[in-house]
Amino acid sequence: xxxxxxxxLAAAAAVTLTAAFAMVFFYAPNDADQGFVQKxxxxxxxxxxxxxxxxxxxxxxxxxxxxxxxxxxxxxxYVAIHLSIILGVGVLATGSIWARASWGHWWVWxxxxxxxxxxxxxxxxxxxxxxxxxxxxxxxxxxxxxxxIAAGAFVPLNFIAVRMAESxxxxxxxxxxxxxxxxxxxxxxxxxxxxxxxxxxxxxKLELTAKHASMQLKRLRNRARVAA
Amino acid sequence: xxxxxxxxxxxxxxGAYVVFVALILVYVAIIAAKIARxxxxxxxxxxxxxxxxxxxxxxxxxx
Numbered sequence: 001x002x003x004x005x006x007x008x009l010a011a012a013a014a015v016t017l018t019a020a021f022a023m024v025f026f027y028a029p030n031d032a033d034q035g036f037v038q039k040x041x042x043x044x045x046x047x048x049x050x051x052x053x054x055x056x057x058x059x060x061x062x063x064x065x066x067x068x069x070x071x072x073x074x075x076x077x078y079v080a081i082h083l084s085i086i087l088g089v090g091v092l093a094t095g096s097i098w099a100r101a102s103w104g105h106w107w108v109w110x111x112x113x114x115x116x117x118x119x120x121x122x123x124x125x126x127x128x129x130x131x132x133x134x135x136x137x138x139x140x141x142x143x144x145x146x147x148x149i150a151a152g153a154f155v156p157l158n159f160i161a162v163r164m165a166e167s168x169x170x171x172x173x174x175x176x177x178x179x180x181x182x183x184x185x186x187x188x189x190x191x192x193x194x195x196x197x198x199x200x201x202x203x204x205k206l207e208l209t210a211k212h213a214s215m216q217l218k219r220l221r222n223r224a225r226v227a228a
Numbered sequence: 229x230x231x232x233x234x235x236x237x238x239x240x241x242x243g244a245y246v247v248f249v250a251l252i253l254v255y256v257a258i259i260a261a262k263i264a265r266x267x268x269x270x271x272x273x274x275x276x277x278x279x280x281x282x283x284x285x286x287x288x289x290x291x
Contacts, residue, residue, distance in 0.1 A: 021245070036237040040244040047248065090251045094244040101240035203255065210259050213266040220273045 003209040006202065013202045017195035020188065028188040037101040042188060044094040046196035047087050048117065052155055054084030054200060055124060059152020062145035074141035077148050079207045081127055083200060088121040112165040116158050123151055 024042045031038035058081040065073035095114065096106045108114060130147055134140040181189060 037240055039241045043244055043248050086251065086255055090248055093247045093251075097240050097244045097247070101237060199252070203252075203259075206256070206259055210263045210266070213263055213270070217266050217270050217273070220270060224273055 003205070003212075006205050006209065009198065009205065010202045013195060013198035016191065016198050020192040020195040023188040023191055028185050029182075031185075034102055037098065040094055040098040040101070042192045044091060044098055045189070046193040047094065048091045049193060050196045050200045051084045051087035051091055052120070052159065053197075054080045054087065054204075055120065055155045056152050058084065058148045059155075062148035062152070065141060065145045066149070071137070071141055074145055075208065075211055076204075077145060078131070079204055079211065081124060081148060083203055083207065085121070085124055085127075087200070088117075088124070091117065092121065112162045116162045120155060120158055123154065127151070 020042065024039055028039075028042070030036055031041075058077045061073050061077035061080060065071070065077060095117075099108060099114070100106045127144065127147055131140055131144045134143055180186075
């Protein structure tokens with residue numbers, strides 16, 4: 001069911017990410033200000049964008065679950081949030097490495113972009129204890145969906161608030177007024193973003209396949225128990 | 229801060245990309261191991277010692 005189209009999707013993700021990383025090191029020029037260290041941008045920023053979009057997607061799937069009552073939407077929401085949290089770990093780790101190289105510190109507490117991402121990440125870490133503290137599957141799915149919707153709505157609000165805040169150290173990219181990337185850097189960034197998106201969808205389908213197989217196993221065991 | 233020289237910057241860039249690749253590889257390995265284990269258990273339940281793929285085992289009920 002979920003494994004349909006997984007192989008070509010995985011191949012597309014692998015090819016796109018390989019192309020993106022080749023472009024990062026052989027096509028995109030070094031940044032005039034930061035030099036070679038700016039290459040971290042091409043893995044850090046796409047990962048952050050895809051992780052935040054994954055959180056929002058988790059909220060959208062949760063809305064579909066509450067509207068339809070179909071538990072498969074709750075599963076989709078859970079897997080999207082789970083994967084986004086894993087990418088969030090990567091965002092925080094690569095961001096810290098970049099901060100250390102650029103600013104001389106592993107973490108800067110008065111920088112809104114960093115702290116706001118940490119708040120979103122910690123908010124979603126609460127999702128696990130909430131979900132797995134409820135034993136009844138229907139209630140678990142319903143409460144988790146409510147959380148996913150509320151937290152999903154917080155993500156764009158948080159993003160807008162950070163954009164409105166004045167930044168002192170963290171650069172703004174993809175803005176209309178300044179900090180725009182030159183053409184070759186922008187193309188490399190967009191290919192990286194596409195690769196990261198394909199990777200997210202591939203891993204999302206892979207985990208859904210595993211969950212689906214696990215449910216089939218449970219069903220077969222129940223059937224065997226009844227037959228015995 | 230001024231741009232770091234290439235030999236020093238290279239460590240940080242390599243570190244960031246290694247973190248990303250390691251994260252994805254560990255995740256894929258965990259999920260792949262999980263799928264393989266479930267596949268074996270489903271085969272065992274069906275009494276098939278050669279391990280038929282799980283997709284043909286009662287999936288029609290889920291569609």
